[in-house]
Amino acid sequence: MNSKLPTDTNDLENNENDSATHDADSQKLTSTIKLEDENIGSIRFYPPLFMQRYSFTAKVLEKHDVKWVADLGCSECGIVRFYREVPSLHKIQLVDIDQPTLEFNKNLIKPRPSDYIFKRENPLSIEIYEGSATDLDQRIIGCDAVSMVEFIEHLYPETLTQVEESVFGHLHPSLVVVTTPNYEFNSLFPGEPRFRHYDHKFEWTRSEFQKWGQDICDRYRYTVEFSGIGDPPTESQHVGYCSQAAIFTSSFPRKIDVAESTFPHKDKAKLTSDEILKLEVPYTINLLKQGRSLMDTDHSSEGEDEDEDQVLIPISRLMNFSTISKIVDEDSLRKFLVENGYQFTGDQSKIIIPLEVEWNDMYGSDYEDFETEIPAGQTISISTNDAQELE
Numbered sequence: 001m002n003s004k005l006p007t008d009t010n011d012l013e014n015n016e017n018d019s020a021t022h023d024a025d026s027q028k029l030t031s032t033i034k035l036e037d038e039n040i041g042s043i044r045f046y047p048p049l050f051m052q053r054y055s056f057t058a059k060v061l062e063k064h065d066v067k068w069v070a071d072l073g074c075s076e077c078g079i080v081r082f083y084r085e086v087p088s089l090h091k092i093q094l095v096d097i098d099q100p101t102l103e104f105n106k107n108l109i110k111p112r113p114s115d116y117i118f119k120r121e122n123p124l125s126i127e128i129y130e131g132s133a134t135d136l137d138q139r140i141i142g143c144d145a146v147s148m149v150e151f152i153e154h155l156y157p158e159t160l161t162q163v164e165e166s167v168f169g170h171l172h173p174s175l176v177v178v179t180t181p182n183y184e185f186n187s188l189f190p191g192e193p194r195f196r197h198y199d200h201k202f203e204w205t206r207s208e209f210q211k212w213g214q215d216i217c218d219r220y221r222y223t224v225e226f227s228g229i230g231d232p233p234t235e236s237q238h239v240g241y242c243s244q245a246a247i248f249t250s251s252f253p254r255k256i257d258v259a260e261s262t263f264p265h266k267d268k269a270k271l272t273s274d275e276i277l278k279l280e281v282p283y284t285i286n287l288l289k290q291g292r293s294l295m296d297t298d299h300s301s302e303g304e305d306e307d308e309d310q311v312l313i314p315i316s317r318l319m320n321f322s323t324i325s326k327i328v329d330e331d332s333l334r335k336f337l338v339e340n341g342y343q344f345t346g347d348q349s350k351i352i353i354p355l356e357v358e359w360n361d362m363y364g365s366d367y368e369d370f371e372t373e374i375p376a377g378q379t380i381s382i383s384t385n386d387a388q389e390l391e
Contacts, residue, residue, distance in 0.1 A: 090125070096131075118323075172250060
């Protein structure tokens with residue numbers, strides 16, 4: 001099963017040197033980064049493949065009405081942006097062994113301004129733990145589901161065996177979602193077929209992955225459904241998805257609670273429209289400011305030049321955001337902006353935002369808008385559902 005396992009990372013470099021017919025810069029690039037995330041060569045993924053994987057896993061959790069999930073190998077915690085949108089979830093636990101990376105990304109679990117305005121139907125707590133998948137933190141025992149997204153391929157075979165026993169044997173959640181690279185897809189990337197990351201200890205073909213999944217079912221009393229993420233080009237359907245997925249469900253019946261009661265409590269006072277705008281307007285301006293290509297910045301026809309140290313944001317652009325347009329009309333918004341000290345262009349159609357104002361200092365770096373430039377002449381495959389989620 002591990003026939004494609006390199007003896008060490010030097011094997012990757014040797015394979016690269018053997019591919020002398022390929023462009024040297026391309027070889028250097030593909031030997032040091034994840035191929036599928038960087039849209040190398042003619043392979044293009046939109047949304048990016050890592051986002052498609054996160055969206056896929058979140059939809060599985062929603063389909064199974066999961067209330068408590070533990071994500072093992074969470075790395076940079078990016079998956080939380082998708083998990084926190086799952087309505088059924090009450091608890092999300094993110095676990096990884098890399099403590100510095102967890103510290104650097106810990107602010108991703110904080111609520112956004114809009115979370116205080118459009119509150120969830122169910123309470124949600126998000127926790128980050130430094131820990132190992134082979135020695136499970138006692139605080140995740142009892143979870144409904146475990147996700148391991150592009151995680152198992154970073155484990156040596158003996159460590160993977162320990163993780164299998166910890167997750168499927170000891171923890172034994174009702175649902176386990178696993179994704180991992182499909183080695184067969186690698187033939188579509190430039191250069192000789194190779195692993196997609198220097199730290200990968202193995203990459204399986206579809207038959208190898210399915211054999212592993214069936215072995216898990218036989219040993220731990222699960223059933224499994226196989227799927228995938230990242231459609232291949234039309235002419236290369238035979239290689240399968242870029243990432244393969246296994247959805248394990250326990251054959252044991254779920255524990256049934258005897259009874260549950262929810263006591264009445266005082267809800268927090270609702271925010272006024274003015275208070276909502278004071279949260280939403282700076283947040284929206286930050287999005288538009290960071291994604292300046294989304295704005296009308298060609299002012300030459302209007303006799304107005306945008307200085308290098310400022311950005312002009314049309315009032316109409318702010319009204320395109322439903323979180324604002326649901327509260328006020330354009331005239332009321334203009335009045336609010338005037339009362340709160342915003343400066344306008346001569347025709348009162350745009351507000352002037354100095355670039356030195358760092359809204360991230362107020363609201364954190366979690367609100368960076370996603371934007372991808374599609375190179376000319378490239379063909380891309382767009383997942384309709386995922387694209388809608390980004391809009």
